[in-house]
Amino acid sequence: MSYLELRDISKVYGEGAAEVRALQRVDLSVDAGSLVAVMGASGSGKSTLLTIAGSLEDPTSGEVYVGGRALSSLSRNGKAQLRRQSIGYVFQDYNLLAGLSAVENVSLPLELDGVAARKAQSAAMESLDDFGLKERASHYPDQLSGGERQRVAIARAVVGGRQLLLADEPSGALDSTNAEAVMRLILVACHRGMAAVVVTHDAQLASWADRVIFLRDGRIVDQTLPVDSPEAMLTKLPNQ
Amino acid sequence: MSVRHALLALLSEGPKYGLQLRQEFEARTGEVWPLNVGQVYTTLQRLERDGLVESEDAADEGPQKGFHITEHGEVELTKWLRTPPDFSSPPRDELVIKVLVAFELPGVDVHDLVQVHRRYLVELMQQWTRLKEDESRFDLHFALVVDAELFRLDSLIRWLDTVDGRLKRAAAGVSVPAPQSFPLPKARRKVGAPE
Numbered sequence: 226m227s228y229l230e231l232r233d234i235s236k237v238y239g240e241g242a243a244e245v246r247a248l249q250r251v252d253l254s255v256d257a258g259s260l261v262a263v264m265g266a267s268g269s270g271k272s273t274l275l276t277i278a279g280s281l282e283d284p285t286s287g288e289v290y291v292g293g294r295a296l297s298s299l300s301r302n303g304k305a306q307l308r309r310q311s312i313g314y315v316f317q318d319y320n321l322l323a324g325l326s327a328v329e330n331v332s333l334p335l336e337l338d339g340v341a342a343r344k345a346q347s348a349a350m351e352s353l354d355d356f357g358l359k360e361r362a363s364h365y366p367d368q369l370s371g372g373e374r375q376r377v378a379i380a381r382a383v384v385g386g387r388q389l390l391l392a393d394e395p396s397g398a399l400d401s402t403n404a405e406a407v408m409r410l411i412l413v414a415c416h417r418g419m420a421a422v423v424v425t426h427d428a429q430l431a432s433w434a435d436r437v438i439f440l441r442d443g444r445i446v447d448q449t450l451p452v453d454s455p456e457a458m459l460t461k462l463p464n465q
Numbered sequence: 466m467s468v469r470h471a472l473l474a475l476l477s478e479g480p481k482y483g484l485q486l487r488q489e490f491e492a493r494t495g496e497v498w499p500l501n502v503g504q505v506y507t508t509l510q511r512l513e514r515d516g517l518v519e520s521e522d523a524a525d526e527g528p529q530k531g532f533h534i535t536e537h538g539e540v541e542l543t544k545w546l547r548t549p550p551d552f553s554s555p556p557r558d559e560l561v562i563k564v565l566v567a568f569e570l571p572g573v574d575v576h577d578l579v580q581v582h583r584r585y586l587v588e589l590m591q592q593w594t595r596l597k598e599d600e601s602r603f604d605l606h607f608a609l610v611v612d613a614e615l616f617r618l619d620s621l622i623r624w625l626d627t628v629d630g631r632l633k634r635a636a637a638g639v640s641v642p643a644p645q646s647f648p649l650p651k652a653r654r655k656v657g658a659p660e
Contacts, residue, residue, distance in 0.1 A: 437584075
C-alpha cells in the first residue's frame with residue numbers, strides 16, 4: 226500500500242522566456258516500509274520533488290496523495306497539521322535550532338502540535354535513546370559533532386509515530402562512516418514501517434534504497450530493478 | 466591479486482598446513498575470493514622452488530604437510546607489502562572505451578548510454594550494500610572488501626556523472642577544450658615514469 230503517491234506532477238517556475246520546467250509529468254509511489262532514493266544531478270528537479278511530496282510547495286499540475294489524502298483537498302492549516310503529524314524532514318544542514326538542546330529540538334514538533342510538554346519530552350527522549358543519543362540529550366547543537374547533529378535531526382523527523390520521512394542529501398557534509406550511520410538510521414525507520422524518500426547525487430547513499438529513481442531535467446528517466454536478498458547476492462560472488 | 470604473497474604473509478605468522486592456509490586466506494579476504502586447494506599446493510611448490518618457504522617434513526606429502534617461511538621469504542614479503550601496485554598508466558577500462566567510442570557514433574544518445582551503465586552500477590552497489598545491512602555477519606575483513614568494491618563502483622558512477630555534465634555544458638555552448646587542443650605527447654607516457 227503506497228503511503229506517498231505523486232501522480233502526473235509538473236512544476237513550472239517563471240513565465241515566457243524565463244520559464245523553467247522543474248518537474249515534468251512525474252509519477253512516483255512509495256510504500257510504507259520502503260526506502261526510495263531519487264538520484265540526479267544539480268538542477269534535475271530532485272529537491273523540488275521532495276518539497277512537493279512534503280507539501281511545502283504546490284505542484285503546477287498533478288496530485289500528491291499522502292496516506293491516501295489528496296493534498297489539494299487540504300486547507301493551508303490542514304497541510305500544516307499533516308506536516309506536523311505525519312511527515313518528518315531531514316536536510317543536509319540538519320536545521321536544528323541552536324538555542325534548544327537536543328531533546329528540546331526533538332520534542333518541539335510534538336509540542337507545536339499540542340502534545341503536553343512532559344509527554345513530548347519523554348517521547349523525544351525515547352527517540353534519542355533509539356538512536357544512541359540519550360547521553361547527548363541535554364547538549365546544544367554546537368556541542369555535538371556533525372554526525373550526532375544529523376542523528377538528532379533524524380530522531381526529530383521520526384518522533385511521534387510519523388509515517389513519511391523525506392531527506393535531502395542527508396549525509397551532505399559527513400564523512401563516509403557517519404554517512405553510513407545516517408543511512409542505517411533511515412533504514413531502521415523504514416523497517417518500523419515509515420515510507421522514506423531520500424534525494425541525493427551520491428550513489429553510495431542511494432544504494433541503501435530498495436529502489437533508485439533517476440531524474441534528469443525534471444523527468445524520471447529510469448529506475449533500478451528490485452534488489453536480491455543478501456543470500457542470493459552471496460551465491461553470485463565470483464568463483465575461481 | 467597475489468595469492469603467492471598472501472600465502473607468504475600467512476606463513477610469516479608461523480608454520481601452517483596447506484588446508485589451513487586455504488581456510489585462513491578465505492577468511493582474511495572476506496570469503497569473496499575462494500581458493501581451491503590445488504592452487505594452494507601449486508603455489509607452495511613454487512614458493513619452495515624459489516627458496517621463499519620450506520616444507521616442515523619431507524616425508525609427509527599429504528594434506529598435513531607443514532610449511533614455514535624462510536629468511537629470504539620474509540624479505541620478499543616486506544618488499545611486496547611496501548611496493549605500490551602499478552597504477553601509473555590508465556587501465557584499458559571497457560566502460561571508458563565504450564563511452565569514448567559512443568561520442569563519435571551517429572544516432573547514439575550518449576546520455577541514454579551513460580544511464581544504462583549508471584543504472585547497472587547502482588544496482589550492483591545496492592547488492593553490495595544489502596550485504597552490509599546485517600552487521601552481525603559482517604566481519605572486519607568482509608567489510609573492507611565490500612567498502613573497496615563500493616568505492617570502485619562509485620568512482621565509475623561519478624565519472625559517468627561528469628560525462629553527462631561535460632556533454633551538457635558542451636551542448637549549451639560553454640567552451641570545453643577539445644582533446645586535440647592539448648595533445649600532450651608526454652602524457653601518453655606513463656605518469657611518474659622516469660625521464
